Amino acid sequence: MPRIKCTVAYDGTAFHGYQVQPNKRTVQSVIEQALSRIHKGAAVKVVASGRTDAGVHAVGQVLHFDTNITIPIEKWPIVLNSQLTEEITIQHAEQVAEDFHARFSVRGKEYRYRIYFDKVxxxxxxxxxHFSPQSLNIDKMREAALLLEGEHDFTSFCSAKTEVVDKVREIYRVEILEEDKELTISFRGNGFLYNMVRIMVGTLLEVGTEKLLPKDIKTILESKNRSAAGKTAPAHGLYLWRVDY
Amino acid sequence: MPRIKCTVAYDGTAFHGYQVQPNKRTVQSVIEQALSRIHKGAAVKVVASGRTDAGVHAVGQVLHFDTNITIPIEKWPIVLNSQLTEEITIQHAEQVAEDFHARFSVRGKEYRYRIYFDKVxxxxxxxxxHFSPQSLNIDKMREAALLLEGEHDFTSFCSAKTEVVDKVREIYRVEILEEDKELTISFRGNGFLYNMVRIMVGTLLEVGTEKLLPKDIKTILESKNRSAAGKTAPAHGLYLWRVDY
Structure with a gap:
């Protein structure tokens, strides 16, 4: 059966996250319902690059599904979008080899986190x-961000709830972009643990407000202890920006 | 009783417009409820520069109310915002003379309308x-916009439902700003009739898609007939940007 790869953007505000959960409105369930309508009621299983939590957004989530329906590939976004809420948009579709897998073939991901500051x-x-009423020392945040780059055991930057055993990941680049009253932090890496980006952001914010020093990042990484790092930053500032294969 | 003037921003998406309506959640009713809580249950009447329709946003709506409560003026936004939904924010407060009136003292207003185009x-x-899948001829839209400037009878650009008799208004400037995949049309004038901005935008869009010629604006104005102009553009692209006194 031909396999289709789609790039998808969604506003995560009103969803209980990406992954199917009983009796909850999730991104995956809404896309699978749309595909099922297109397939005359037959169930269609969608596989994504990974889940996103409630309130988290996506600009470039990637998913795949298999289909027997013959629709010209460039028409797939139009057909699917016509069945979807405006909160979710299929940006692009292409046919891929049968061994392509949206989750297992991932080589890297980029997440971005948006922060804005203002008086109100x-x-x-x-x-x-994410709204930050406090002014932030961005130079110190950049210094701290450098220490997150590279291959590390990210146990301290991972929700204690996670079931993953190997917590070593490589972060290629952390970039802090400043524009007007906004800060965007981009994280590129080969993989991210549960809540890892939000905990890194929460910790960088504590460096920005000078509760932590940039060099504390090193100690936090070495401690391999979630409670050494900062708070988990709120979900609504986070975007799954891009997935590389 | 001291009179307070406030500048207010709101996301109009989930409101039934600005003005109080029985059993509807409106911007005015939410602000009046917040003020009433601050005044220990006493009713406080709020007067705005004008109403906005359901789905229409505001960046710089202005309102006034009278109060006996002594709160330092710079604290009013903080106190009010603490009682308000995050959909509404008081940006600024100042004490004004008793003869200041948020509606009757208005000298001019600016509205902006956002349009974006993309494949999806x-x-x-x-x-x-507002999403426009069609490409727009912006030069022609600018040519048409020039013909809207000046003092005209805007009967053709006004909802037939309006009760206002004098439909002569002056538009100081219509500016079309292009950026990336977005177009913002700014309208500055001494006053705007019901749906006037949305009808002007709908008409400019028909010029952009070349259903109308720029010079048709002149004929439409002269006809003094609502049906001569274009469709009313959707509410959600419209922002009350600024009010001048």
Missing amino acids: RNPFLRNYA | RNPFLRNYA
Whole structure:
């Protein structure tokens, strides 16, 4: 059966995360329902590059599914989008080899986290960026970010709930982009543990507000203890930006 | 009683417009409820520069109310915001003379309308900008926009439902700003009739898609007939940007 790879953007605000859960509205269940309607009621299983939590957004999530329906490949986004809520958009579709797997073939991912600062909240960003009323020392955040780059055991930057055993990951690059009243932190790496980006952001914010020193990142990594790192930053500032294969 | 003038931003998505309506969640009713809590249950009447329709946003709506409560003026935004949903933010407060009136003292207003074009919809803009899948001839839209400037009888650009008799308004400037995949049309004038901005945008879009010629604007104005102009553009692209006194 031909395999289709799709790039998908979604506003995670009103979803209980990506993955199917009984009696909850999730991104995966809404996409599978749309595919099922296109397949005359037959169930279609969708595989994504990974799950995202409730409130987390995606600009470039990737998924695959198998289908017998013959629709010209460039029409797939149009056909699927016509069956989807405007909160989810299929950006692109292409046919891939049968051994392509949206999860297992991942070579790297980029996440971005948006923070804005101002005297007062911005109602238009309440679901799309984390509000920081405090001013941040961005130079120190950049210094700390450098210490996160490279191959490390990220136990300290991972939810204690995780079941994954090997917590060694490589972060290729952490970039802090400043624009107007906004900060975007981009994380590129070969893989990310549960809550890892949000804990790294929470820790970088504590460096920004000078509760922590940049060099503390080293100690936190070495301690292999979740409680050594900062708070988990809120979900709504986080975007799965891009997946590489 | 001292009079307070506030600048307010709101995301109009989930409101039934600005103005109080029985059993509907409106911006005014939510602000009046917040003020009433601050005034220990006493009703506080809020007067705004004008109403906005359901789905229409505001970046710089202005309102006033009278109060006997002595809160330092710079604390009013903090106190009010603590009682408000994150969909509404008081940006600024100042004490004004008793003869200041948020509606009657208005000298001019600016509205902005956001349009974006792309191959597919952007889920993050679904409530904040109008999606145009067609490419637009922006030069022609600019030519047409020039013909809207000046003092005209805007009967053709006004909902037939309006009760206002004098439909002469002056538009100081219509500016079309292009950026990336977005177009923002700014309208500055001494006053705007019901649906006037949305009808002007709908008409400019028909010029952009070359259903109308720029010079048709002149004929439409002269006809003094709503049906001569274009469709009313959707509410969610519209922002009350600024009010001048």
